[in-house]
Amino acid sequence: MASLLARLGRTAFRRRRLVLSLWLAVLAAAIACLTAFGSGLDDEFSIPGSESQRALDTMAEEFPAAAGTSAQLVFTAPEGKKVTDAPYAAVVTRTLAEVGRAPQVAAVVDPAAAGTVSADGRTALAQAQYEADRSALRSDALPALEKAADRASEDGLEVTVGGNAYGSGGVSVSAKEAVGAVVALVVLALTFGSLLAAGMPLLSALVGVAVGLCGLLAVTGAVGISSTAVTLALMLGLAVGIDYALFILSRHRSQLADGMDPEESAARANGTSGSAVVFAGLTVVIALAGLAVVRIPFLTVMGLSAAATVLVAVLVAVTLLPALLGFAGTRLAPRPGSRAARRANEAESAPTWGERWVRTATRRPLLTVLATVAALAAVAVPAKDLRLALPDNGSAPSGSSQRQTYDTVSDAFGPGFNGPLLVLAQPSGHDAAAPRGREAAARIAAELKQEPGVAAVSPPRPAKGSADAIIQVVPETGPDDEATKDLVHRLRDRAPELHDRTGAAVSVTGSTAVGVDVSDRLGDSLLPFAAVVVGLCLLLLLLVFRSLVVPVKATFGFLLSVAASFGAVAAVFQWGWLADQLGVARTGPVVSFLPIVLMAVLFGLAMDYEVFLVSSVREEYTRTGRARDAVRLGARHAARVVTAAALIMFAVFASFVSMDDAIVKPIAFALAFGVLIDAFVIRMTFVPAVLALVGDGAWWLPRWLERVLPHVDIEGEKPAPGPAAAGDVPEPEPARG
Template sequence: MPTLLYRLGRLAYRHRRRVLALWLAVIAAVVGCMLAFGGSGKLDDTFTIPGSESQQALDRMKTDFPAYSGTSAQVVFTAPAGHKVTDPQEQAAIHNAVAAARSAPQVAKVVDPIAAHNVSADGSTAIAQVQYEVKASGLQSDAIPKLKTAVAGADQAGLDVQVGGNAATALKGSDGASDVIGLGIALLVLSLTFGSLVTAGLPLLSALAGVATAIAGVLALAGVTTISSTARSLALMIGLAVGIDYALFIVSRHRAQLAHGADPEESAALAVGTAGSAVVFAGLTVVIAMVGLSVVGIPFLTVMGLSAAGAVLTAVLVATTLLPALLGFAGARLKPRQGSRAMRREQALTRSDGRPANAGERWFRLVTRRPLVTLGLVLAAVGALAWPAHSLRMALPDNGTAPAHSSQRLAYDRISREFGPGYNGPLLVLADTSHSTDPTAATHEIVDSIKALPGVKAVSAPQSDPATHSALIQVVPTGGPADQSTKDLVSAIRGDAATIQQQTGATVGVTGTTAITIDVSAKLNAALVPFALVVVGLSLLLLLLVFRSLVVPLKAAVGFLLSIAATLGAVAGVFQWGHFDQLIGVDKAGPVSSVLPIILLAVLFGLAMDYEVFLVSRIREAYVHKRQPLRAVHDGARYSARVVTAAALIMISVFAAFLRTDSMMLKQIALALAIGVALDAFVIRMTFVPAVLALTRHAAWWLPRRLARLLPDLDIEGERLRRRTESGESAEVTESAEAAEATVHELHPTASR
């Protein structure tokens, strides 16, 4: 691989104009497809599991009870102090608002709260149910705003009117400002790392090209498949972070070689062949992990994984083709000036007087001085952070965690206070009585059996369809949509299904938004441990191939698990326990998103392997040359710690910038990734890893001879390529590159060098 990438880098450098033109054409084509076939207006944030009981019942409702098969909104009317919603003036205002709501776009049915007795015990509040025949993603962009306008007339009578419900749930992605903030911080970090705005701009430019291509591609597919706003934002977040980091690794290697007198073209090719090999490996690990999300069998999670994988794959392609072309345009201008701070840093790396060359090496010497003490401190710190994870409670987000002053949150809180939390997430029970001798009696028997179950607050009068012999029963739990009591109630109804069928001949299915989210969460939780085992096993195999060692993969896997545990504990502490939640715009503690752990496993696995490869490969190289294990750890830090630190800071800043979003799911993912990268880079890779290597010494690089013969030598860091070029034996590589160039010139005689 290093030789192939070396040739590719040289070819892109020499034919930089054609490579740039090709990438611009690709970006234009993908953007054109997005404008023609997709776009953000076709995003769908619906959670479904095809084939699940809740989805099967919902699919049948589209035929039997179409008005209840789509999403719904709740209009909450609250009378002024000293008045009731049943007073003549307030009642008339509510009646007029309900009539106006029926004419709002796409509304299938509106249930008058006074006629349906949806009035609180003290008469202060009433709930009007608004039904749509389409799911939330099928609503027109102005459907909810026009509904709010239609019912706003009740304000004139002094009523407080809030619109909530599933249709009003906001699962927005980033607002654009997050991207700008992340890019600004990344530019600052890159400028401090390179000491040059021109050099700092190259990773940003290449990352933006990759992100533009990936996001336009994701949005183009929105016209033919279901793409969620969270999938788009996750692809943007990860694509931007890895795009900058991958370019940073290659540019930093290129600039270091220029500082030591390398020819710009040769240096660019060698940087792509060496650092680029690690980039390809790291990128492929992220891609494999993200594609692995498809095995869970949940469509929206599959789309999230594939979208992020596409963004990472694009970042790898950009780093190995477009970036060397940009290096060609920059030429020798990237070389640090004599006497500059950047040049002095590069010269310090060649120091042989035994003193540390930089802060990274000083830190590694500190943590390896007493490795057992270091490991004890790391385990204690990680254990303290991971402790809240023991009480981790997971569910999908609802309006209970929406921004405090949003209409849907105000409606949610008012309903919980006046009616009970269960009214925010009622269950729908679909009964098929076609095989019952007396469908009416069977329906009433089903209602009575449900009323007798624990956790039931109210059961509505059933709505029957004589043509299909089915009945729809609304069940209000005592707990909220994410409460354990509601999950237990769903399980209890399903558990009684066999008894109900035996006694009445009827079959029942529990559905509705609450039941669907419970099913999705249950499937995600069930897939978490198997997916974690696959990820850990994959990390062991990949690192065994790369480093040809038993200790290094085991140490990396243990470190990865420590990072995951500490990150989940920190996230639970913030979102579930409420520690420091106000700092990131969270005003109410609640459950952690069920999607987060499995997303965190996939993404952090790839990023952990990223830092592991770039850091430990330098240590391994030093060990192979000098056979001094402790010295190798220090030398590895000398060459890689600064770049890994900059890469981690960039990723943290990009992820943290997305904390401004209103989507609780995306906010939790952003914080988890920011904390996870910080812990994995600074606590695990730059503290735990050197301490383990210092403790195990020569044993860290031992591999049984029989296994060594069986395993291929991947040479990810391009060690053999560097030896060949340094010893002047790269004629074959150069000739191959020139042959490829000659072929290009035969096809395009006007190609410019």
């Protein structure tokens, strides 16, 4: 691989104008495809084949007015008045008539008919049922509802709108998220001591992100892609794009400082550090594509979307970046006598921060290992309380209309009215006749009223063309409450009994039941997915380093990072620590696919830092044969680049924590925290301490395993065949930053 990448780097350096033109053409083609074929994003969560989805599919045929999404209108009269008073009742009636004429509204549920007027008479809850899912609503559907509510507000009533139709307005990227890129530029400038060098990784990363996102959005007309998937792809594409370019550029500048010709240096940097970039990128891609094993379509699309963006970042790093190096030429070489030049000449430079840190960590390695494990175990303690669910409008920003509606409904009617369950009753056999079917549905409704945890049950609504009926069941607890989840499971467990007694099959569905099914599937898949990730981690590092200690130690460190990240998420988003400072709208369960996404992403990034650091240690051990000195000198080579890469990753992820979205915020926080822990506590502290503690045993491998394992060269350590003029790497060089 080293020889191939070196030839690729040399070709891109020489034909830099052609390479740049090709990438600009690819970007233009992606933009054109986006304009021609792009469609809206799909933020619906579903699991094909689940009970809730099967029932929804049936309802779409027999109850079109109940199968789509719905919106809530909450009318509140002034203090001391009632919505049933004549003037306010007339406003409600006129408003609901106007809502009924709004685009795609299939039915309107009047509060008087549904019995959704509060006990004090001040608040009434109406519902607009749409004929389409949230993702299929026209652009003017919800604005028409809001205009009707505004006119009612002018007549003396306080009116807010919310409900499932407002469940997720999508993720919008603002100028606040650009702070991460600005911080990355500052870190790069401090690392390289040159604005020209600092701008190159950022420029190449932006090109890669633009190509990746435009290509991703271009296929939204054929594939349902959520706004969360786009945001995750943006975060990862920007972070890894900058980091991968940083690794290659750092090697290039070091070689220029040693007097190497720019073309030869670009080729060698692409063959050595570029090989590590390809390995690290493919690791991230494999981990993200592994989300498909969960067998949840929206999560599979999310993983593949992010993986595609990372793959584009790798291609940009090994092709476009060498071309940019060609445009810069010798201007990237550190000025003689500058700090950057002294850093490049390690024989003359003073001990680096990384070397001093590692020297301290390895002075008493056993104490360091025990202290690190104890500290991360303490941080992980809150993870025992981690609860998972799909977010609802209770997690929306405090000032939003859907959050006001959610809170008003909870206060006036109870939290269960924000997430009612839909029970589909389907009589079979001789009971399928209309009279017998209605009788069976009525008996089921009577049984459901007696179920603990049920606040209210609506009269059955029969279908026009069959004896099937829908029964709305309102829980006593909110949609994301554990008691509501238990209620869904109890009702499903009672379905065989109800069938025997009434002759009707019973299915539980609705948005709340869909959320329960998604969380259950994710919970069942977490351990198998973790086993795949851990197994992959052990196998890859065993192949790369041909050691037993290194993969075991790296895997254990990765699990510590994941556990600590889970603990931090639970402490902030459930216990409420720093919740106000981070803008958390409401403490409670976090999005149910966070653990799997965190494990997939953090695995790839952890392997990136592990390979970069430990390969430097192994090079020094091969050269000197002294284990303790190899750890110190290896950290000297790699610490600055690993530190810069981790800080850039942290800055990019942390900038997305400012978003109000209840899905993106905890994921971004978990990734930012996980990167900090993994880079500085695990890779820069725990790993050197373990290597120093084990000594020469860190590089031991049984002979029989040595013979079986194939050789994998990811840093271009082996001499490549053929002359340098052909573009190969002429001499092996210690892997370093």
